[in-house]
Amino acid sequence: MGPSMDTVTPLRSPRDMISGLAMAARTADKARVVASGVVGKVDYNCSMDRQLFAFIGADATEYLNAVTSSADDSGVARFVSDRVASKSDEAISAYNDILLGDSPTEGTEEVGWFLEAREKRGRGRTDIFTWPDLIDVEEGRDVPLRADTPEWARPKA
Numbered sequence: 001m002g003p004s005m006d007t008v009t010p011l012r013s014p015r016d017m018i019s020g021l022a023m024a025a026r027t028a029d030k031a032r033v034v035a036s037g038v039v040g041k042v043d044y045n046c047s048m049d050r051q052l053f054a055f056i057g058a059d060a061t062e063y064l065n066a067v068t069s070s071a072d073d074s075g076v077a078r079f080v081s082d083r084v085a086s087k088s089d090e091a092i093s094a095y096n097d098i099l100l101g102d103s104p105t106e107g108t109e110e111v112g113w114f115l116e117a118r119e120k121r122g123r124g125r126t127d128i129f130t131w132p133d134l135i136d137v138e139e140g141r142d143v144p145l146r147a148d149t150p151e152w153a154r155p156k157a
Contacts, residue, residue: 014100015100020084021055023048023099024052028073031064034064048102106151107152114129122137129146
């Protein structure tokens, strides 16, 4: 058996960027874990990774190859920069806003999954309603209290 997740540096936040894109750094970290053969709970090619891949016009294998082409982020930074060179600043900003605001759609079963995950991993933070916020809270990063929590995400009295 290979090394476990206990020996891996924590993944970066979905907010940490490479070439101006949210999720790019975290996805690179997950790709490195996959490439190293570490045994553990890393969900490479999850829905948030796929949003990144769709925006840059790549797939999980291409991204993994770019990440492993250098010992640091320089290879994946070149790869991402080349793929977003024709995109406007507005398109990049819209992508970041959508990804960082990623939350369940009210009335879908994803709401139940999210609320269950928040109950288990959200450290009592009932104001959290986006996946990036939940990830950051779970991993011990500071997430400001939210005053804009939608009705579906508020605790039921």
